[in-house]
Amino acid sequence: xxxxxxxxxxxxxxxxxxxxxxxxxxxxxxxxxxxxxxxxxxxxxxxxxxxxxxxxxxxxxxxxxxxxxxxxxxxxxxxxxxxxxxxxxxxxxxxxxxxxxxxxxxxxxxxxxxxxxxxxxxxxxxxxxxxxxxxxxxxxxxxxxxxxxxxxxxxxxxxxxxxxxxxxxxxxxxxxxxxxxxxxxxxxxxxxxxxxxxxxxxxxxxxxxxxxxxxxxxxxxxxxxxxxxxxxxxxxxxxxxxxxxxxxxxxxxxxxxxxxxxxxxxxxxxxxxxxxxxxxxxxxxxxxxxxxxxxxxxxxxxxxxx
Amino acid sequence: xxxxxxxxxxxxxxxxxxxxxxxxxxxxxxxxxxxxxxxxxxxxxxxxxxxxxxxxxxxxxxxxxxxxxxxxxxxxxxxxxxxxxxxxxxxxxxxxxxxxxxxxxxxxxxxxxxxxxxxxxxxxxxxxxxxxxxxxxxxxxxxxxxxxxxxxxxxxxxxxxxxxxxxxxxxxxxxxxxxxxxxxxxxxxxxxxxxxxxxxxxxxxxxxxxxxxxxxxxxxxxxxxxxxxxxxxxxxxxxxxxxxxxxxxxxxxxxxxxxxxxxxxxxxxxxxxxxxxxxxxx
Numbered sequence: 001x002x003x004x005x006x007x008x009x010x011x012x013x014x015x016x017x018x019x020x021x022x023x024x025x026x027x028x029x030x031x032x033x034x035x036x037x038x039x040x041x042x043x044x045x046x047x048x049x050x051x052x053x054x055x056x057x058x059x060x061x062x063x064x065x066x067x068x069x070x071x072x073x074x075x076x077x078x079x080x081x082x083x084x085x086x087x088x089x090x091x092x093x094x095x096x097x098x099x100x101x102x103x104x105x106x107x108x109x110x111x112x113x114x115x116x117x118x119x120x121x122x123x124x125x126x127x128x129x130x131x132x133x134x135x136x137x138x139x140x141x142x143x144x145x146x147x148x149x150x151x152x153x154x155x156x157x158x159x160x161x162x163x164x165x166x167x168x169x170x171x172x173x174x175x176x177x178x179x180x181x182x183x184x185x186x187x188x189x190x191x192x193x194x195x196x197x198x199x200x201x202x203x204x205x206x207x208x209x210x211x212x213x214x215x216x217x218x219x220x221x222x223x224x225x226x227x228x229x230x231x232x233x234x235x236x237x238x239x240x241x242x243x244x245x246x247x248x249x250x251x252x253x254x255x256x257x258x259x260x261x262x263x264x265x266x267x268x269x270x271x272x273x274x275x276x277x278x279x280x281x282x283x284x285x286x287x288x289x290x291x292x293x294x295x296x297x298x299x300x301x302x303x304x305x306x
Numbered sequence: 307x308x309x310x311x312x313x314x315x316x317x318x319x320x321x322x323x324x325x326x327x328x329x330x331x332x333x334x335x336x337x338x339x340x341x342x343x344x345x346x347x348x349x350x351x352x353x354x355x356x357x358x359x360x361x362x363x364x365x366x367x368x369x370x371x372x373x374x375x376x377x378x379x380x381x382x383x384x385x386x387x388x389x390x391x392x393x394x395x396x397x398x399x400x401x402x403x404x405x406x407x408x409x410x411x412x413x414x415x416x417x418x419x420x421x422x423x424x425x426x427x428x429x430x431x432x433x434x435x436x437x438x439x440x441x442x443x444x445x446x447x448x449x450x451x452x453x454x455x456x457x458x459x460x461x462x463x464x465x466x467x468x469x470x471x472x473x474x475x476x477x478x479x480x481x482x483x484x485x486x487x488x489x490x491x492x493x494x495x496x497x498x499x500x501x502x503x504x505x506x507x508x509x510x511x512x513x514x515x516x517x518x519x520x521x522x523x524x525x526x527x528x529x530x531x532x533x534x535x536x537x538x539x540x541x542x543x544x545x546x547x548x549x550x551x552x553x554x555x556x557x558x559x560x561x562x563x564x565x566x567x568x569x570x571x572x573x574x575x576x577x578x579x580x581x582x583x584x585x586x587x588x
Contacts, residue, residue: 011425015425015426015429016429018426019426019429019430022426022430023438026438026439026442027438027442029442030441030442031442031444032441134318137318137567137570137571137574138563138567140570141514141518141563141566141567141570142562142563142566143518143521143522143525143538143559143562143563143566144522145521145522145525145538145541146521146541146555146559146562146563149541149545149548149555149559150555150556150559152548153548153549153552153555157548157549240429240431243431243434244431244432244433244434245433247433247434247437247526248433248522248525248526251526262434262437263437263526266437266438266441267441269441274438277434278430278431278434278435278438281431281434282429282430282431285428285429285430285431286429289428289429
């Protein structure tokens with residue numbers, strides 16, 4: 001186990017370094033000149049060149065990247081070109097809002113998805129089952145910006161139940177979390193349905209029924225906990241999917257997280273911030289996958305360590 | 307033919323096929339069936355205060371913020387969605403299949419290198435990567451298609467890799483090998499046909515993902531650029547009006563969801579129809 005963990009962590013580390021290289025190379029190719037953005041339109045050619053030298057952007061690619069990587073390994077994410085502050089401070093200030101949003105979205109998708117999946121499996125092949133499965137398909141086919149704008153229109157503009165956007169109170173959290181969670185709810189309901197069907201056909205469920213337990217008790221106490229096992233591992237992978245989703249959801253709802261930070265940085269070619277957000281997102285994805293594998297290992301001892 | 311018949315017997319798949327057919331026909335015949343030129347800004351397409359018109363008799367689905375006919379823009383937008391959906395997904399299925407099959411069949415150094423590359427790509431937040439790529443290249447229709455393909459091939463590669471590995475360990479491949487069949491023959495005659503059904507299934511399901519990603523990039527303003535209509539950029543252009551002119555978000559949104567849903571339903575049914583182990587178990 002310890003050897004497995006050590007190997008996986010080393011692999012993760014290498015993947016993250018690979019990510020910094022690919023992202024740095026891509027951003028090096030951006031035709032827009034970040035120095036012009038910093039210097040402003042009225043800057044003279046000398047000012048532009050002196051800023052370029054100061055930031056080390058006149059160096060050849062491999063030297064620039066080496067400088068970036070060595071300072072990164074010392075924990076220095078660099079300074080924002082435009083916001084004139086340390087990138088690590090900007091990220092740390094924004095990260096809690098994003099993590100809150102993702103936690104709420106995971107809660108929302110699990111509640112919606114698992115409920116739908118359980119009902120579908122128990123009422124297999126009924127009209128209820130078919131309706132719920134069509135709904136789950138619609139859920140995975142709806143882009144987040146459409147869901148977000150429609151929820152805003154119905155619940156904020158028309159009904160006035162929730163604020164139109166912003167951050168601060170629990171009621172600000174409801175619509176963005178639902179928007180981020182709906183796609184996952186669609187996937188979870190389908191997975192939970194097939195997991196439940198699998199469990200409901202097994203001997204221990206038949207035994208529980210034969211003991212004369214009520215149907216509700218059989219489903220909730222015996223079937224659901226066992227059906228949940230393969231689903232739990234998926235939560236780790238969700239984190240990765242959410243890292244993409246927050247860019248859209250935060251921009252629709254004006255949610256002050258790292259997704260919005262990334263989006264603003266991309267528009268202004270603020271390379272240190274783009275690098276940092278990509279790295280943070282990749283970190284969560286890699287750790288989420290690792291977590292998923294480890295949970296699966298604990299749940300099902302039959303999985304062999306390879 | 308048998309497969310097609312079994313597919314069309316399923317109500318949801320039939321719905322999907324009908325929606326896709328309507329979208330393809332609308333896109334192909336856009337020049338003839340669109341009531342107006344999608345780029346023409348009508349003088350009577352705005353209210354006296356300059357606001358977009360709601361759905362009505364002359365403009366069936368209303369007009370947008372520049373007084374253009376929304377229905378005509380949606381019909382031309384179907385071209386954008388379908389071209390990108392099919393081209394981008396075709397390219398990503400091609401890249402993903404080649405990478406996955408080569409890695410799974412050859413193993414060794416090339417296989418390991420290809421799979422490490424796939425692992426690396428899996429750790430990228432897909433949308434963020436697409437946004438960075440789209441911001442680097444000035445987005446045109448084909449660039450957007452390429453950007454999406456660069457992001458989406460990874461999933462296909464993973465699936466093809468694991469299927470190829472499991473197939474090449476099966477007894478019938480071993481038997482072929484001991485009879486002295488060449489590697490090329492084993493790959494083409496014995497492994498590839500088994501992979502075909504997965505390729506068809508993911509080729510269909512992937513179009514849905516692609517349509518959604520194109521719409522999202524266009525909504526962010528870095529996908530297909532106006533005035534070329536795309537369902538995503540129609541929402542992008544008009545979103546400031548969504549409180550007073552909700553049809554400008556509702557109809558393009560409905561179009562995106564319906565088309566993505568159609569490809570999902572057909573892909574999912576194909577998976578069941580093509581899977582020999584699922585026969586007779588609807």
